[in-house]
Amino acid sequence: MQFNKNKTVSIHQWYPFVEGYSKEFIESILNEIEYIPESVLEPFSGSGTTALELQFKNISCISFEVSPFMHLLSSVKLYNNYNVDTFNAFLFNLKDTLANLPRRVSNIRNIEKVPFGRTILKSDSLKKWNFHDESLDGILDVKYAISLVDDIAYRDLFRIALASILLEVSNVFRNGKCLSYKKDWQTRKILNRKDVHNLFLLKVENVIKNDIKLLEDLSHTTRINNYDQLHFGDVRTNILEVEDNSIDLIITSPPYLNSRDYTDIYMLELKVLDLVKNYDELNNLRKNTLRSHVQVKHGELCDLDIPTLQEYFTKISEKKVLLWNNDLLNMIRGYFLDMDHLFKQFKRVMQPEKYIYFNVANSAYFEEEVKVDIIISEIAIRHGFKLVEIRKARNLKSSSQQSEAIKSLRESVIIFKS
Incomplete structure (x- = not known):
């Protein structure tokens, strides 16, 4: 269930998506079911692991993704018409542009604008900022060089390569639910423009280049x-x-009910790649995501009449001192309302006697466990699915706020049959 196994696997390694699962998960499902699927649904594409692995196996997959960055990442990995000679020609031009740009352009910000956001760069009003000036100028150099690539497929490929080094050249790191500042961010060696160029080119030449040859060879044998x-x-x-x-x-892993807003976690990629250009676009993106976080207010929501969910609300209703955050309660309500809607649609689109593999994790709020896998199972049964198994994948640590009452939380793969 961990993406770590994909870190050195061709194509998957282009970008380290820590929230994803490995390609072995897909392979294990195909080996387990008693038929060869013809049309698979992946409702939450993420980094594209499901659709990519199925494409390699000539199995059709319909997938959806709401994040513009994750959609870009998935599409770049799924594109199967790359050509080695074309790639090398664009790479040669990129190198030439980057080698001469600092000499030709003293201030890259005259031709490539700084991404939006008040914390991107140092200012008198800030105590912390995402990038040092020289590092950001190197990023803008790379962005400008990429913009000169006149084929959108290769341009997007190089944009993902740039995205993969952003954390390394920034002052922040991904810390669970948010971006946090590195301990030595103020005193560490500042990467200059050339350093950023070299990191980008290293990623393109050492990680992506060999995979392009592999994809070109596969394109001759892959029909899907x-x-x-x-x-x-x-x-x-x-x-x-x-x-x-x-x-x-259906194979999928939706956002967990853990208050994690992926818009925040991948904010640098969204901003630097110009995938969100202002706060209105950012807020609209959040509104279109599954209700698994509290960044958007959804008003008062009703409770689903699901036994295990009702049992949870009954338990926390007795803890009046803890009911200070109605946003959290609405998030929990909204999450399962979204699940109810999805399983209603799953029942409509699925053929009889076919399988769903649904990866989720339980949560804890107000010192009580939200048994997400059981609640989702009850929702699915209500829509006519048969529960085959709730298969434990591993235990996850609960948050520091809940750890005294609840030490660990179960991550599961729920298997249903239509």
Whole structure:
């Protein structure tokens, strides 16, 4: 269930998506079910692992992704028409541009604008900032060089290579639910423009270049193109376009009910790649994500009449001193309302006697465990699915706020049959 196994695997290694699962998860499912699927649904594409692995196996996969960065990442990995000679030609031009740019352009900000956001750069009003000036100038150099690539497929590929080094050249690191500042961010060696260029080119030449040859070879044998079946937008709406009785397998891992806003976690990528250009676009993105965080106010929501969920609300209603955060309660309500909507649609689109593999993790709020896997199972059963198994994957640590009452939380793969 961990992406770590993908860190040195061709194509998957282009960007380290820590929230994903490994390609072995997909392989184990295909080995386990008693039929060869023809049309798979992946409602939460993430880094594209499911659709990519199925594409390698000539299995069609419809996938959805609401994050513009994750959609870009998935699409770049799924594109199967790369050519080694074309890649090398663009790489040669990139190198030439970057080698001469500092000499030709003393202030890159005259031709490449600084990404939006008040914390991107140092200012008199800030105590902390995301990038030192020289490092950001190196990023802007790379952005400008990439903008000269006149083929969008290769341009997007190089943008992902740039995204993969952003944390390394920044003052922050991914720390669970947020971006935190590195301990030595003020005193560490500042990377200059050339350092950033070299890191980017190192990623392109040492990680991506060999994989392009592999993809070119595979393109001659792979009939399925899941690139064309990757859809951008909110799956809660877009799934309505999937045809009735057209799907014979669902594999997915939705955002966990852990208050983690992936918009925040991947903020640098969204901003630097110009995938969100202002706060209105940022807020709209948050509104279109699954209700698994408290960054968006959704108003008063009703409770689903699901026994285990009702049991949880009954327990915390007795802890009146802890009911200070109604946003958290609404997040929990909204999350399961979203799940209820999705499973209603799953029942519509799935063929009879076919499987769903649904990876989730339990949560804890107000010192009580939210048994997410059991609640989702009860929702699915209500919509006509048969529960095959709740398979424990591993134990996860609970948050520091909840750890005294609840030491660990179960991560599960729930298996349903339609």
